[in-house]
Amino acid sequence: MTANPLDGVVVAELGTTVAGPFACRVLGELGARVVKFESAKGGDPVRSWPPPYLGGTPAPFQALNRGKESVQVDLRDDSDREKVVRFITEEADVVVQNMRPGALDKLGLGASALCKIAPRLVYCNISAFGREGPLKDLAGYDPLMQAFSGIISVTGEADRPPSRVGVSIVDIGTAAWAVVGIQAALMRRAVTGKGGVVDASLFETSLNMMILPMVQYEAGGAVPERTGLRGPLVAPNGGFETADGLMVVSVATDSQFVKFCDVMGLSDLPDDPRFVTVASRMENEPALSPLVAAAFKARGRQEWADALNDAGVPNAPVQDLAEVMIHPQTVASGIMQSSGKADFRLPGLPLSLDGVRPAFGAAAPELGANTQYVFDFDAE
8 A cells, every 4th residue: 555545536626715625635645636726816715814824825725735736717707617617527536615505506516517427526515514404505614613513612611601622623524524425435436437426514523523422411411511621421531730730631440540549649549439430430520639639739740741651541741832843752753744845844644554644745836826737638
């Protein structure tokens, strides 16, 4: 196996902002050729986002669009639209689009029109709410889906206003599901010769992320509340102040609890009837946590991390991004990849194939840089 299993696959991207472009970036780094069709009026709106810049373009655009080809078109112009249709139906294997629902159908670029011309085409729609329902025609963004799906309702401290997750978790998650669906459809096409339509949505991705709170509620539990760093299901499971910062521990088994208590100087707790089992510790978590919190204040994060790691107890310091970037584990993973000539780094894909991580192919393209090259077939 190579790190480029999608060599030979051609992807046409009709996407903007985050979810669609990120899905296509993943496909590109797995070996596909990705042609990004951008508006004649300034291209993808992310190109106009504010500094900082990487490689002469806004940093988010660089992160989402590296390794692609850019074609500048006016989809309302008959000539440009015909070129796009011809490229897709004659050259492309996959289309990924996350335009407002129905917009491409009106232009003859929707799944029904293009798959009729090219039955082998795999066409992926990424939308806010999915194919069905009263909200299916609405646009949407990551924080709106965090709010609507309940993610925000369970994020933050109990006695403070709720908080959104600090990264674009729904966009990135939806992109990942789109890639899963596209690759499944390509595998099916290899057997049947026919493509098909893949649908992924921000809302459905958000609901899937809420699966553990959902099943607990479905099983008769209460509507989940915000608990900050304190996690559900097991105890101790949360954040604790040390002498120099926060630590998070998650003690999931009885044997781990014994080891944890030995490290923390709390060796009498495993014999306390309140804390003998996972269930009893969770039931008596309000009594357990203050004891654990007091013990943690005796040392700093690294001392605790070393001791807990030696004992096999899951833990992690709460790090900021600067700490993460220079941590030996980050460096050793090799996930930060150099852009070469552009002289900056970006995280690569979080996977390797036979020990090889897909390489950084090229920086994000300038707007329209590949228009003539992509449409050369039109002159044949």
